[in-house]
Amino acid sequence: MTDVKAKISGWRKWLLIGSVALNLAIIGLVVGFVLREPRGDTGRPTPPDILRELVRAVPGDHRDALRSDLRAKRDDMRGFREEIQNQRLALVQTLESPNFDMTSISTLFEENRITLSRITTSGHDIIVRRIEQMSDADRKAFAENLRTLYENRRSRDKAKRY
Numbered sequence: 001m002t003d004v005k006a007k008i009s010g011w012r013k014w015l016l017i018g019s020v021a022l023n024l025a026i027i028g029l030v031v032g033f034v035l036r037e038p039r040g041d042t043g044r045p046t047p048p049d050i051l052r053e054l055v056r057a058v059p060g061d062h063r064d065a066l067r068s069d070l071r072a073k074r075d076d077m078r079g080f081r082e083e084i085q086n087q088r089l090a091l092v093q094t095l096e097s098p099n100f101d102m103t104s105i106s107t108l109f110e111e112n113r114i115t116l117s118r119i120t121t122s123g124h125d126i127i128v129r130r131i132e133q134m135s136d137a138d139r140k141a142f143a144e145n146l147r148t149l150y151e152n153r154r155s156r157d158k159a160k161r162y
Contacts (some may be wrong), residue, residue, distance in 0.1 A: 051123045057145035058130065059138050066130045073122060080119045087112045 058066050087108055094104045134142065 051127075053149055054127055054146075057142055057149055058127075059134075059141040059145065062130055062134055062138060062142075065133075066127065069126045069130065070123070073126065076122060077119065080115055080122075083115045084112065087115065 055063060055066055055070070091105070091108050094100070094108060131139065131142070
């Protein structure tokens with residue numbers, strides 16, 4: 001018996017290589033798109049992220065003092081987080097309950113809104129007290145830092161859309 005090896009002519013070889021490369025590129029784009037970010041994530045900052053941005057924008061010594069003030073409230077914040085976790089579990093249990101009651105769902109969402117409002121109010125109160133202690137120059141620096149931060153976020157948001 002003789003071995004017959006199929007020879008691919010020059011242009012067919014390059015066509016095959018190009019086809020495989022194109023297929024790999026398409027697969028890479030699809031996988032990249034799927035893994036880019038979780039579905040439902042809007043890219044908008046959540047309340048803790050907003051607080052983090054404010055802290056980051058506070059100038060110098062005030063930032064250290066603000067972080068210290070926030071650390072002092074850490075136990076309160078943990079309590080808020082536990083409340084939210086309990087509310088989430090209660091929501092799941094209520095949805096799964098054979099005696100489903102829409103009033104209970106509404107009540108749970110209202111309790112969650114109140115808890116989130118308390119978290120936000122607590123953080124804002126600390127920041128307001130810190131701003132009161134700033135000099136005019138420090139407040140101006142804070143404003144400029146916030147402006148830069150918001151403009152950078154706006155640029156990132158626009159880039160994500162395209």
